[in-house]
Amino acid sequence: MSARHVRRVEVIGIGAGAPDHLTAGAADAIRRVDTFLVADKGDAKRQLVALREEVVRRSAGDHPHRFVTLPDPQRGPDAARPAEAYAGAVRDWHEARTAAYAEVIAELPADHVVGFLVWGDPAFYDSTIRVVDNLAERMPLDVRITPGITAFQALAAAHGIVLHGVGEPVHITTGRRLVESYSPALGTVVVMLDGHLRCAELVERFPDLQIHWGAQLGLPSQALDAGRLCDVIDRITSTRAEIRRRDGWVMDVYALSAPATRPRD
Structure with a gap:
């Protein structure tokens, strides 16, 4: 590939898992891609690759394409790390992903369009844009980003709620930061990336908190629950x-609200 050649990269939000979540813009972007690069997270999460392949199959039409799966670098036990070590581990993980993707891209034909399929939306708790930015430091790229339906949009739709009270805020955070930062003054708090359900640690301090929870949103195996946190957390x-036992993986999200700011049903 010539050093002057600008590679086209499509970063495509594909929604929270259901093929029906795909927007028309995302479908158009999929039809522009020749090679999709996908991180392979192991046998237990192979279904995540298969779901991406199904989304593409439904949208690609006659445009030829292929999937290239790469073993995802191991990051280790994030929950046990202090903040500084966690940030360093994430940077190392991004760098390892960047190196692996760069090696594959360098071997592709110069006119190939490269695609990354992002679960949910690329703007929320996903590393793809940062990795692509790292790639752009190594090779000239023309990057186009297509937004997708987020997990918390799918959560609100599944429960039939508005996430905020009238004129009130919505705060989006992670399980890692929830306990230290939670306050009812934040309004509704949407929590992502919480593999340990840290909300259970709030029950004693805030017994009247309400939760709307959902997992595998949009898929046939979707699960929902809602009520007072103290009543439904178990x-x-x-x-x-x-x-997790059944599927080998879980993608879930939840919204917490104090009674005065609970989502409007």
Whole structure:
């Protein structure tokens, strides 16, 4: 590939898992891609690759394409790391992904369009844009980003709620930061990336908190639960564990709200 050649890259949000979540813009972007690069997270999560392939199959039409799967670098036990070590581990993970993708891209024909399929939306708790930015430091890229339906949009739709009270805020955070930062003044708090359901640690301090929870949103195996956190957390924990045993992976999200700011049903 010439050093002057600008490679086209499509970063495509594909929604929270359901093929029906794909927007018309995302379908158009898929039809422009020749090679999709996908991180392979191991046998337990192979279904995530298969779901991406199904989304593409439904949208690609006659445009020829192929998938290239690359073993995803191991990051280690994030929950046990202090903030500084966690940030360093994520940077190392991004760099390892960048190196692996760069090696594959360098071997592709110069006119190939490269695609990355992002679960949910590329703007929320996903590393793809940062990795592509790293790639752009190594080779000239023309990057186009197509937004997707987020997990918290799918959560609100599945429960039939508005995420905020009238004129009130919505705060989006991770399980890692939830306990130290939670306050009812934040309004509705949407929590992503919480593999340990840290919300259980709030029950004693905030017994009247309400939760709207969902996992595998948009898929046939979708699971939902809602109610007072203290009443339903054990059931949610059990359901989540059962999903992991059955599917080998769980993607869930939840919204917490104090009674005065609970989502409007």
